[in-house]
Amino acid sequence: MSNRTAVISGASSGIGAATARRLAEAGYRVVLTARRKDRIDALAAELTGEGHSAEAHALDVTDRAAVDAFAAGLDRCDVLVNNAGGALGTDPVATADPADWRRMYEVNVIGVLHLTQALLPALTRSPSGEGTVVVVSSTAGHGTYEGGGGYVAAKHGSHVLAETLRLELCGDPVRVIEIAPGMVKTDEFALTRFRGDAARAAKVYEGVAEPLTAEDVADTIAWTVTRPPHVNVDLLVVRPRAQASNTKVHRER
16 A cells, blocks of 8 residues: 555644554655645655655645646645635624635535546545545535524535535446544634634633544544445444534533
8 A cells, every 4th residue: 555645735733743643653654745744744754754755736626727837736636635724704694794704615515626626537546546535514514503604504515525525426437435423622723713713713622521533533534445347335424422513512510
């Protein structure tokens, strides 16, 4: 597996960084992309220091010209993990800032489109015959909740993109996998959503004994990617045991 290449977007932290580590451990050459070059450079150095094959490329997935240039410089791609994304704000539809919605759509949907379109030729001609597109969506893409309209709309978009792509590639040697995590406690997701308000971010997980970790989701991604090539895990929803739905969570007092 040493020559097989996995490209991971949003690899500077959280699920993306954990996925890079997990796939590197599985023997993949990992290509790390994110806007924060210092973060992915450090991660690539960490992984190569452990004997893995890793390289870092600063990339904004919303910049199509940059994505195309990145893809043109890549010698092969067997797995694409579309992980770059995120949420901004919790305002109701009536008062939400359209700029926040636009940004979420650009990253969570158009960014996935850019990378997938640019790398699909390489995935289709994967020497291993195991081209795989992974879309990391969210349970938000499968159910609504108050205050989440913009993020929910964007993740519904990424879910539909994956579902449609799977239909369109039927018969081609490329799998399309969607991973939809529920409550995952990472250093940045809630903090970004609440624009740096640490107290509000902490309340999201208050009383939840064991929310998912980035490593839990990365392990799930790695499991789906490393199934035999004829096995396509269309959709895998993963939540902590304490979360029954987007709106029902057990909190210990």
